[in-house]
Every structure is written in C-alpha cells, then in structure tokens.
Amino acid sequence: MFQESEIIDLMLVVFMMPMLVIGIRSVEISGKRWFIASYWAIVCGFVLTVVEGYVATVVMNDLEHVAYALGGIFLAIATGTLLRDIRRQAEVS
Amino acid sequence: MSLVAVADIVALLAFGAAVYFVLRMPGSSPAVGRYVKYTLLAVCAVYLVVSISNMLEHAGITDMFDVYEDFAEVLFVPLVAWALYSRLSAQRLLEAQRAEEDIRREHELLMNVLNTTPTGVLVADAEGTVRMANAVAEQMLACTLDGQLDLGEIVRGAPLSRLRTRLGTGESCLYVAVRSSPLASRGEGPALAVLSLADVTDRMRAEARAEEYRRGLEDAIDRRTGELLEANRQLEQASSTNQQFFTKMSHELRTPLNAIIGFSEIMLKGLSGPLTEDQSKQLEMVKSAGHQLLDSVNDVLEISRIEAGYSAIEVTRFDVNARMSDLTESMGGVAQMQGVDLVFEHEEGSPISTDPDKLDQIVRNLISNAIKFTDPGGRVCVSVMHDRDVVHVAVRDSGIGIAEEDQERIFHAFEQVEHPDRVRPVGTGLGLLICRELASALGCTVDLESRPGVGSTFTVAVPRQAPGHLVIL
Structure with a gap:
C-alpha cells in the first residue's frame, strides 16, 4: 500500500510547514516564486505517491511523475533566474 | 512512449539544468551565500537521483536505486528548510555588512567634514583619553607638552565656554582657545565631551x-x-x-x-x-598836552591789555537805559566845551546781561569820537532801541562824516580820517580798534553808516544774554 518513507515525507512536510511559511516570508531571493512553486509541486508528488496506493493508481502515478517534472522545471527556472540576477549584479558592481 | 516516461525525462533534464545553474553560481556572492548554494545543489542532486532512478525503473533496466530514491526523498524537506534558513542567515549577514558599510561611510564623511574645518575638534573622556580627533586637533596635540593641556580636567569641567592656553614652546608655539560641551552619557564608562580647539595665535600676537x-x-x-x-x-x-x-x-x-x-x-x-x-597860555598848553599824552598812554595800555588777554569780562544783569543815560550825562561837560549838543533817547526795555563796564568803554569811545568830529553847534545823539534778542545802542552825530572807502580802515590801529579843511584830530587812532575788540569779546557787533558832510551813526548790537562762548580777555 504505502511505504514508511512516504509517510515520513508527509509528516515532515506537515510539521515543518509553519516554519517554512514563516521563513519564506522573510527571505529575499531572486526567483522566489519559482522556488515556492517547485517546492509545492514536489510536495504534491509526495501526496500523490501516497494517494496512488488507494485510488486511481495509474492516474495518480502519472500525475506524481508530472508533478516531479513540473517541480524540476520550476526549480530550473528558479535557479536560472537566480544565476542571471547574480551575474547582473556582478556586472553592475 | 508513456506519459510517465516523458515526465521522467523532462524531470531529469530539468533537475540536471538546475544542478548546472547552481554549479555556475559563485559561492562567495552575497546574493546567495555559500551554504545556500551547496544546499540547493543537494536538493537538485537529490531529485536528479530520483529522476534517474524513476527513469531506469520505468525503462525496465533496474530498480536497484529505489531504496536510495526513498532516502533521497526523505532528505528533501529538511534540505529545503536548511536552505531557507541558510539564506536567511546570509541575508542578515548581508544586512549587517551593509549597515556596517553605511556606518563606515558616515564616519568617513564626518571625519572629512571635520578635517576641512580650521578648528581642531576632538572627543575625549574624563580620563583624558582622546576617542576621536580631526587632523587639526591631532596636529595641535602633537605639539603639546606635558601639563599644557589637561583634557581630563577640561572634560570633567564641561561645559567650558572659553579657556586660552599655550601649546608648545618658542617661536612655533600655538595659542588655542578651548571650548568643551559634554556629550550625553548612557551611564556606562567615563563621561565624554566634545572639545573645540581654535588657533588664536594670530589674534594673540595682534x-x-x-x-x-x-x-x-x-x-x-x-x-x-x-x-x-x-x-x-x-x-x-x-x-x-x-x-x-x-x-x-x-x-x-x-x-x-x-x-x-x-x-x-x-x-x-x-x-x-x-x-x-x-x-x-603856556601852562594851558602843558595841561592839554598832558591830557593828550595820558589818553594816548591809556589807549596803548588798553589795547595791549586786550591783545595780551588781561581784560576780564564780568557779566551782570543791568538796566541798559539807565547805564547809557548816566554815561551820556557824564560826557555832557566835554560836549558842552566843544559846543556840541549831546542828547539821549531810549525805548523802554528789560535789563540785559553783559559786562556793563566794557559796554560803557565802547560807547564812551564812540561818543568821544562823535564830539571830536562834530563842529560846534552840531548834535550828537545817543539812543537805545530794544529788539527781542538784541539791544541797539547807536551814537549818531552831525559831524564831517566818513567816506565809504575809509569806513573799514578807521577800525585799524593808528588809522584816523584826515579832512583837508580840518586840523589833524587829536588821539592815537586806537579808539575804534578798542571798540571793535571789546565788542567782539562781548559777542556784539559795531556797524557804521556815514555820509561825508552829513554825519555818522555807529550802532552797537548787544545780545540780551551774553553768549556762552565769550572770549575772556
């Protein structure tokens, strides 16, 4: 049905959510929105991994992989944005 | 190809790209921070491994990475949390560095401003330790000898409005004016004061x-x-x-x-x-000559006395009408001997303040001259007229008169009018000079109106109140 690691992942997500929400408000970094989107896409992947054991296994499994793919795309965009801004600031200074 | 396979390939490429971008980031950049970079790298690497594992599994090659995939996924959330707080720490460090940089710049600006002023400015504590000083203050302190400037005492005595002291010795010594103002103390450590040291050497030397x-x-x-x-x-x-x-x-x-x-x-x-x-007859001549000589001697002595300044003026208040009346009466005998009719006329008026003896002397001389130059049967009239500020005493005769060209000359010493039909008049020619000098001393004027053959009028204008700047003879 489900693995222990998947439950641990979900528990970590749930318990650390308040800390992450508070921390994410204070942090200032280029591509912040893409980082957040990437995080939630991967967290969705966690949830879908657990859900696929109970309902619509095939669809949920497809969605899980799509969520990871989206998480990867968002993370690539976020890191690319951050790299671009770092270079721009370096040129300015 | 299935959706899952496509998704896995996309995820692999995306996480691979993310790893590439993170690797290209400079770890020393203040915009990211070293810990953040490596944490991000770890997150990306975790999902790169997961993607590779998924892809190999779905391609049916191997599922040996499944176990590692589970461990990797467990690491995800803690790594994200670590990345977040690393970033916050880096951010705070950056803010602190920026604040420090701002303070350093402000301090630099303040020191630049202080260094442009010609006045030495320093901050010292009650122990006399200099906490801060501009360039001018440092130069002044450099030439200060022991005991010349006790900064601790000045700080303890703040506020101090002014203290002049000498710094150094010899020709190169400086004089400085010291002022001190206490700085607000927070109750920790010794009190501080701002001291300004103005170089007043030039002023002191001046x-x-x-x-x-x-x-x-x-x-x-x-x-x-x-x-x-x-x-x-x-x-x-x-x-x-x-x-x-x-x-x-x-x-x-x-x-x-x-x-x-x-x-x-x-x-x-x-x-x-x-x-x-x-x-x-001869004795009469002796007596007459004696009188003439006595008159001459009196005139010469009088003019000498006036010129030497030994004739004091004594101002008193008196009735000028009565005084001139008495004078005229006293001259009546002389006039009678000459066969001249001497009369006195006056207007009513109030007393005046001047020297009565000097005024008598002036008018007596004028009457004497008038009698002298008036033929027997002629008339001499002494009149007193009162104006508001001045009293006019006039001596009018019906004598031979004085030509216009002689009218100024007769007031000079030893000058007399000579008439071809008359013998030379007796006298020294000093009478009118004496009149004018005395009149001037009393603040009076003597005016003359005369027509030859008709007569002359000498008018003395006497101020009712002798002026304050009288010439004291």
Missing part, C-alpha cells in the same frame, strides 16, 4: 602688538603732557611777567603825567602865585 603700541602711546602722551605742563608753567610765568609789566608801566607813565596835569592846574588856579598871560 593683541600683544596692540598692547605694545598702546603702551608706546601712553608713554608718548605722558611725555607730551610733561612738555605741555612745562610750557604752561613757562606761559604762566610769562603771563605774570607781562602783568607786572602792565602794572608797572601804568604806574610809571601815569604817575608823572598826573603830576604834570595836576601841578599845571594848581598853577593855572594861581595857588602857587600869580601868572602872566603868556605863562597861563
């Missing part, structure tokens, strides 16, 4: 020069005062000598003349025996 110059001036004034006192003493001595001369001359000249005149009169009265007609 003041020293001014003081030296003042002393020189005082010495010169003392010397000059001594000379003036000596000159004054000599003048007083000369004055005394002159006074003695006039007294002696008056006595020496008048006494024999009075004797001549007196004994002539005794002999003419026959008290010393009868005289022949010739003797009487």
Whole structure:
C-alpha cells in the first residue's frame, strides 16, 4: 500500500510547514516564486505517491511523475533566474 | 512512449539544468551565500537521483536505486528548510555588512567634514583619553607638552565656554582657545565631551602688538603732557611777567603825567602865585598836552591789555537805559566845551546781561569820537532801541562824516580820517580798534553808516544774554 518513507515525507512536510511559511516570508531571493512553486509541486508528488496506493493508481502515478517534472522545471527556472540576477549584479558592481 | 516516461525525462533534464545553474553560481556572492548554494545543489542532486532512478525503473533496466530514491526523498524537506534558513542567515549577514558599510561611510564623511574645518575638534573622556580627533586637533596635540593641556580636567569641567592656553614652546608655539560641551552619557564608562580647539595665535600676537603700541602711546602722551605742563608753567610765568609789566608801566607813565596835569592846574588856579598871560597860555598848553599824552598812554595800555588777554569780562544783569543815560550825562561837560549838543533817547526795555563796564568803554569811545568830529553847534545823539534778542545802542552825530572807502580802515590801529579843511584830530587812532575788540569779546557787533558832510551813526548790537562762548580777555 504505502511505504514508511512516504509517510515520513508527509509528516515532515506537515510539521515543518509553519516554519517554512514563516521563513519564506522573510527571505529575499531572486526567483522566489519559482522556488515556492517547485517546492509545492514536489510536495504534491509526495501526496500523490501516497494517494496512488488507494485510488486511481495509474492516474495518480502519472500525475506524481508530472508533478516531479513540473517541480524540476520550476526549480530550473528558479535557479536560472537566480544565476542571471547574480551575474547582473556582478556586472553592475 | 508513456506519459510517465516523458515526465521522467523532462524531470531529469530539468533537475540536471538546475544542478548546472547552481554549479555556475559563485559561492562567495552575497546574493546567495555559500551554504545556500551547496544546499540547493543537494536538493537538485537529490531529485536528479530520483529522476534517474524513476527513469531506469520505468525503462525496465533496474530498480536497484529505489531504496536510495526513498532516502533521497526523505532528505528533501529538511534540505529545503536548511536552505531557507541558510539564506536567511546570509541575508542578515548581508544586512549587517551593509549597515556596517553605511556606518563606515558616515564616519568617513564626518571625519572629512571635520578635517576641512580650521578648528581642531576632538572627543575625549574624563580620563583624558582622546576617542576621536580631526587632523587639526591631532596636529595641535602633537605639539603639546606635558601639563599644557589637561583634557581630563577640561572634560570633567564641561561645559567650558572659553579657556586660552599655550601649546608648545618658542617661536612655533600655538595659542588655542578651548571650548568643551559634554556629550550625553548612557551611564556606562567615563563621561565624554566634545572639545573645540581654535588657533588664536594670530589674534594673540595682534593683541600683544596692540598692547605694545598702546603702551608706546601712553608713554608718548605722558611725555607730551610733561612738555605741555612745562610750557604752561613757562606761559604762566610769562603771563605774570607781562602783568607786572602792565602794572608797572601804568604806574610809571601815569604817575608823572598826573603830576604834570595836576601841578599845571594848581598853577593855572594861581595857588602857587600869580601868572602872566603868556605863562597861563603856556601852562594851558602843558595841561592839554598832558591830557593828550595820558589818553594816548591809556589807549596803548588798553589795547595791549586786550591783545595780551588781561581784560576780564564780568557779566551782570543791568538796566541798559539807565547805564547809557548816566554815561551820556557824564560826557555832557566835554560836549558842552566843544559846543556840541549831546542828547539821549531810549525805548523802554528789560535789563540785559553783559559786562556793563566794557559796554560803557565802547560807547564812551564812540561818543568821544562823535564830539571830536562834530563842529560846534552840531548834535550828537545817543539812543537805545530794544529788539527781542538784541539791544541797539547807536551814537549818531552831525559831524564831517566818513567816506565809504575809509569806513573799514578807521577800525585799524593808528588809522584816523584826515579832512583837508580840518586840523589833524587829536588821539592815537586806537579808539575804534578798542571798540571793535571789546565788542567782539562781548559777542556784539559795531556797524557804521556815514555820509561825508552829513554825519555818522555807529550802532552797537548787544545780545540780551551774553553768549556762552565769550572770549575772556
């Protein structure tokens, strides 16, 4: 049905959510929105991994992989944005 | 190809790209921070491994990475949390660095401003330790000898409005004016004060020069005062000598003349025996000549006394009408002897303040001249007219008159009007000069109106109140 690691992942997500929400408000970094989107896409992947054991296994499994793919795309965009801004600031200074 | 396979390939490429971008980031960049970079790298690497594992599994190659995939996924959330807080720490560090940089720049600006001022500015504590000083203050402190500037004492005595002190020795010494203002203390450590040190060396030297110059001036004034006192003493001595001369001359000249005149009169009265007609005539001539000589001596002595300044003026208040009336009456005998009718006219008026004897002398001279230059049967009129501020005393005669060109000349010494039809008048020619000098001393004026053959009018304008700047003769 489900693995222990998947439950641990979900528990970590749930318990650390308040800390992450508070921390994410204070942090200032280029591509912040893409980082957040990437995080939630991967967290969705966690949830879908657990859900696929109970309902619509095939669809949920497809969605899980799509969520990871989206998480990867968002993370690539976020890191690319951050790299671009770092270079721009370096040129300015 | 299935959706899952496509998704896995996309995820692999995306996480691979993310790893590439993170690797390209400089770890020293303040925009990211070293820990953040490696944490991000770990997150990306975790999902790169997961993607590879998924892809291999779905491609049916191997599922041996499944176990590692589960461990990797468990690491995800803690790594994200670590990345987040690493970033926050880096951010705070960056803010602190920026704040420090701002403070450093402000301090630099403040020091630049302080260094542009010609005044030395420093902050010191009650122990005398200098906490901050601009360049000028440092230069001043550098040439300060021990004991010349006790900063601790000045700080403890703050606020201090002004303290002048000398720094250094010899020609290169500085004079500084010190002011101190206490800085608000937070109750920890010794009290602080801001001290301003103004270089007043030039001013002090200028003041020293001014003081030296003042002393020189005082010495010169003392010397000059001594000379003036000596000159004054000599003048007083000369004055005394002159006074003695006039007294002696008056006595020496008048006494024999009075004797001549007196004994002539005794002999003419026959008290010393009868005289022949010739003797009487000759004695009359002696007596007349004696009177002339006495008048001349009196005139010369009077003018000498006026010019030498020995004729004091005594201002009193008197009735000018009564005074001029008495004077006219006293001259009546002389006029009668000359066969001249002497009359007095006046308007009613209030008393005046001046020297009555000097005024008498002026008017007597004018009446005497008028009688002298008026033929027998003529008329001399003395009149007093009152104006608001001035009293006019006029002596009008029906004598021979004075030509216009002579009217100024007769006021000069020894000048007389000579008429071809008349013998030369008796006298020294000093009478009118004496009149003008005395009138000037009293603040009066003497005016003359005359027409030859018709007569003359001398008018003395006498101020009712003698002016304050009277010339004291």
